[in-house]
Amino acid sequence: MSVVGIGADGWAGLSAPARTALQGAGVLIGGERQLALLPASCAGRRVPWPSPLRPAVPHLLAEHRADTVAVLASGDPMFYGIGRALTEELGAGALHVLPHPSSVSYACARLGWPVEDTEVVTLVGRPAARLAASLYEGRRLLVLSADAATPAAVAALLREHGFGPSRLRVLEQLGAEEEAHVEGTADTWAHLPGDPLNVIAVECRSAPDTLRLGAVPGLPDEAYEHDGQLTKRHIRAATLGTLAPAPGELLWDIGGGSGSIAVEWMRAHPSCRAVTVERDPVRAARIARNADRLGVPALRVVTGPAPAALAGLPVPDAVFIGGGLTAPGLLDACWDALPPGGRLVANTVTLESEALLAERYRAYGGELVRLAVAHAVPVGGFTGWRQAMPVTQWSCRKPSAPAPAPADTTGDTP
Template identity: 75%
Template sequence: MKPARPGPSSSVVTVVGIGADGWAGLPDASRAALRDAEALIGGPRQLDLLPAECAGERIAWPSPLRPAVPALLAAHAGRRIAVLASGDPMFYGIGRALAEETDGDALRVLPHPSSASYAAARLGWPLEDVDVVTVVGRPTARLAAALHEGRRLLVLSAGAGTPGEVAALLRDRGFGPSRLRVLEQLGGPAERVTAAIAADDWPGSPPPGDPLNIVAVVCRRAPEALRLGAAPGLPDEAYEHDGQLTKRHIRAATLGALAPAPGELLWDVGGGSGSIAVEWMRTHPSCRAITVERDPVRAERIARNAERLGVPGLRIVTGAAPVALAELPPPDAVFIGGGLTAPGLLDACWEALPYGGRLVANTVTLESEALLADAYRRHGGELVKLAVAHAVPVGGFTGWRQAMPVTQWAVQKINPSSGADR
């Protein structure tokens, strides 16, 4: 529960953004808040930027930081607290955690230009046309989802080693020709910009520089690299699989029926290679997914596919459904790609789905098709047959080879009391 709104015995938590230029770069309001604070909380580097006239008790964040926030606020309740943050506290900063732990009226934020704003200014890049990816406390692999020819990226670094990790990932994902610029200590007297090409094994020489840096990338794909678009339906070759893969054209139709929206959670039941969950998460950085796969070997393969395709946050549950579904958070959508004949599976997924949620199930067998036909009679929705044929050589000519048709049931769960059509 969040602390109560500030009253006579409580105080506002002031969050002050500070840059590499330190005290000299702060406006009067930020300086006044820091002078007045009885408790000054921040990282050691940030606290060292303050002059002696800021006489409050200096408290360095412990590690890990996020779990410590409630206890620190509680320990200093009633005191005038100032929290130091790098740049803009509400842009991938500590401001989010503090907002989650305090009432809105108990938080005062005094921002400083973010490193992304500084970098865009130095590079002459319109910030609205740039994709910003943070790897602070997150896997560098998530950068892979943003790699598209010609796109400009700003990578918020976790430290001095991040530029090298970014360069290695670009090489590994077929973007070795990309241009990198590492911008260090932006806005401060030690500001420096270093440029290189990712394919040049940089920054192995010179060695990594300042830990306070941001990496700018102009994406260039190698001619031989597999092209991965932004829309669902990635090439089948993008996935490691053992044949258990929702093929490209069916996958695109399935994602269209699932209709992912920002922030939503998918259950991918019978994950196989994880392709549906992976492409659900690639539609928006805030989309989440849990894939349930009973085969441990396939579960490990799903993890590798998720990391390679830029969604390492995919949660993988190794176990058989419906038992493995019992402790999962409620989904916004469910995809059943395998195991439909498992007793109680379809009903368990339907019961877990909240009103307004969507369920999509695919099958190629007559036995599972009968289950979907029965569910269609009971719940409505759409029951369709999807068929794909590929042109193949037939002697000296070309003919069509038909893939196994897929029966798909797609439905939205409607509250019966709403009177809405299904």
């Protein structure tokens, strides 16, 4: 199967091998806009992709298994394109991929931006909220638009997050004779929707009073909506350091509270995933709002008590327990769910839960630490320290060989 990348310049921009593949195919599969760019010399039967696209891929491939097939893709098929789905279905060896310059390459060429220094965020089939995780002063972003309305949505999101001074440039129909550019700032954006085939260049600039959010765990507590159930900034940073998120890994956050541990786990890398379990529906809704505001709308929120709510969840790489430690069976369920090498981290401020963690430390090893933070506060005309409640933390990596089960010391659920 040939997979041919095509740009807004159509047939004229294709290489000789790409043209040969398309002219020799008995079946041509692609978007209606892409198929319309082909001349009559491409005589194969034209099959437009249905919507939704991804579930239709296996059926279409099976239907045309006996045909010579060429699939059209926008730009580079392996860059947020159909090439990924086809590789997953058929394997790389079954494909002959002929890429065209991507919209990112075109945009960087027009802007004079080095591709390797430019972050790309796609909003095609994804919520605009995910852009928030990439907003840093001075950062250059290329946003792949879903449609003509995306530039206005991006401008609104930038204003909402304190990045109204950011410069926006919308590059339409890149590579075609109809190519056009419009620009402005997010604060003053008033352009009407233009061509749906566009890329948005963002030069991030924050307003003077914008809350600063860093790229490492330990965001300011003010970044979260909460009711007091929040792992505070310094403890959160230490906890995320112990959890040690890595690209592609999945976290279970048990007793989510405000969702801060799961949110910052996902902010560590775009491919990090998390499920947070919270029994209180009001708090669960608050977690979802925090995830949207902080750029990780893909955070999965499960409402229900643990351990019952853990049934059916995908296998985690790490588990954090921030609440409900004394619930009967919770620690065992989390430990049993981890694969060999998986990590478990549990925090508590109560003596009852601390005793439980000490028992697990004796049985499984790992590390048992006490974290204490004090803040300087006024004391009359002087300054003194106000001590926050110390946090006891147990962390352990699951070995390949099972350890003996500890004695049951859970007692009653508080």
